[in-house]
Amino acid sequence: MDQMFCYQCEQTAKGSGCTVGGVCGKNPQVAALQDMLTYAVIGLGQVAHAARQKGVIDPEVDRFVCAGLFATLTNVDFDPDRFVVWIGQAVALRKALAQKAGVGPLPGPASFEPAADVAGLEAQSKIWGFAPLEGQDPDARSLIHLTIFGLRGVAAYADHAAILGQEDPELYAQIHAALAATQDTTLGAAELTALALKVGEINLRAMELLDAGNTGRFGHPVPTSVPLGHKAGKAILVSGHDLEDLAQLLEQSAGKGIFVYTHGEMLPTHGYPELKKHPHFYGHYGTAWQNQGKEFPEFPGAILMTTNCIQRPKGDTGEKIFTTGLVGWPGVPHIAEGPGGKKDFGPVIEKALALPGFAADEDKGSVMVGFARNAVLGVADKIIEAVKSGAIKHFFLVAGCDGAKPGRNYYTEFVEKTPADTVVLTLACGKFRFFDKNLGDIGGIPRLLDVGQCNDAYSAIQIAVALAGAFNCGVNDLPLSMVLSWYEQKACAILLTLLHLGIKGIRLGPSLPAFISPNVLKVLVDNFDIKPISASADEDLKAILG
Known part of the structure; x- marks a missing residue:
């Protein structure tokens, strides 16, 4: 069989459907x-x-x-x-x-x-x-x-x-x-x-x-500084989304001279109290999922893939990568679940000990995570006062998936050009277009707030609902604009949730779903004012802020 049809993701071939091979790597x-x-x-x-x-x-x-x-x-x-x-x-x-x-x-x-x-x-x-x-x-x-x-x-x-x-x-x-x-x-x-x-x-x-x-299980995230460099020593890299897998790996690797790093959407896990208590849980390595072909071969330790985001192993990655849960790649060792949900990560740990690890410490700066709903709402009084005084004039939720398809630099440009009296909330791997930008703060409130993974969209919704309640208005009446990027089906589910909640005026990109017919798109536009991002961040910012 040499033909297929798949149009479930944003990067689908020619914007209409993959018919020869999936851009994701599936045959x-x-x-x-x-x-x-x-x-x-x-x-x-x-x-x-x-x-x-x-x-x-x-x-x-x-x-x-x-x-x-x-x-x-x-x-x-x-x-x-x-x-x-x-x-x-x-x-x-x-x-x-x-x-x-x-x-x-x-x-x-x-x-x-x-x-x-x-x-x-x-x-x-x-x-x-x-x-x-x-x-x-x-x-x-x-x-x-x-x-x-x-x-x-x-x-x-x-x-x-x-x-x-x-x-x-x-x-x-x-x-x-x-x-x-x-x-x-x-x-x-x-x-x-x-x-x-x-x-x-x-x-x-x-x-x-x-x-x-x-x-x-892990406590409410708290604002946490995460190193982007590394420590000299053996290393394990964890990518995906699953916090329980990370927790079990941290417990099993404790005291073995191994530092554990996050990759991709695992970055926000550094904010969870029950995870950050492990002294060998050190920092973050690399960026978003689509860059693993370059980043994984350069990592000198073992790699564990949890949940989605795996790509075809390149270089020597196939010799040091493991999968677990529902993740799988032909020929890659898989860590199965045992009784009571327990997993034996011994093979991952053994591989890390056999590999060279990092030869020396490296300082590459840090980023802040942990601004989930409890952290943000804990300073809600300051935020509300800043809005009332005019110190904060607008909020942007710039969130969603990252990907390799051209057009995603729009999100970097958008965030960089947001005015100094605005706040950017972000979540999911789309943040890697701008996660290390220093936007400063407004009265001690950081202008860039990392809410978490795509799995933490509930936190962002609760923040918006709480702010609407504080100002006695609807979410659509808040000085809040949503500028979203999508790639896969969790993003589809989140978009449907926002529409279910009646959220209007969402800007979506880099391209609209191939599985949305013109008539269905018209219904969404007419009822929810969904609009594609434009070719210019300046143009969209001007339209939003007037």
Whole structure:
């Protein structure tokens, strides 16, 4: 099979869809298997939804639906063998649940029988994948795919939360219901639009659970200075998003003469009290996920990839990289979960001890993290007074994903040109376009506030809601503008959450999603005033600030 179709990410080829190979690095075989796992999980969701109407709930099914969707998110897993296993598990769970609950035959994915081999699954993906089919209504297709991609983001947050013991049966019920609704051929454009916005509501709950999991386990982040240099000695680099993996690695590597560094979206973890208490948790190395091809070969220690963001290993990276959780790359050693969620990171530690590590200390300055909602709202009185006095005239939330596609320097320029009487809040890996800029402060309040990972979008929302409450107005009435960048499906879920909350005037870039049809885009523009970023940061700043 040498053809594929994938348009779920911002960097998709020609802005319309990858058809030869994924810009993310996946080949047509992996693309086909991801599509078939998605199809199988939708079928499992259909049966889980029907079973719930009969009072039958299966926690294993709930967890698998989220894990299965998360595995298909961009830059998570590229190992075809694992997808074959997962497809089989999805179908087996579906059949067992249908029998247990007495659910009769359902149409579409709920009756899916996977082919016996990979070639057969690839052939099935031509029928049940995401490629356009003759006779499909483009707007219905657009809204259904927006819903599915958004649910992938929801599933990622729900999976993270569940690992930390935060689950809600109603959240799972809504995920199953939304999956089942994507197969309801009686729904028109209005109902499908409402379904997509419902995903935003579901995601708000998933992010709330994840926030409770992170802060309950590791404490509320506090403002923290993070070194960008390194210490002489052995080293481990942790990338991705998972705080529990980092915590277990820190516990297991303590006292072994190894310094642990973060990469990419793990930078904000330095602000968590229960993580920063480890003296060998030292600093941050590198920048965003798309630069790992250059940064990883230069790192003189072991590398652990948690959650999404992995790319094809380059140079000697393949000899020192490990994956865990849902992350996978063919031939890369995988650290599996043991009883009680415990993992043995011994192989990672042994590899770090065998590699040279850093020969000498290096000082490359530092950056501040830890401005999540508790830290920001802890000085809310100062912020409110600064707004009332005119010292702070505007807030910008410049947040989202980074990527390699041209056009993202816009965000660097935008932040650099924000006036001195404005504050920039940021989160997710998009910050790496400007995270080390010194913007100064306003009355002791830093002008650049790092709220955290994309996983911490709930914090940013709560900050906005609290400020609106303090000024007795709606969020749309605040002197707040959102300038967002997107890359993958967690960003889709967050955008749907903002729309569910009624947030208007969002600027989105670097390009608009290829899976949004012109008519669907018009609805979003008419109802929410969504607009693409312009070619000029100056132009957008002038439009925002007048």
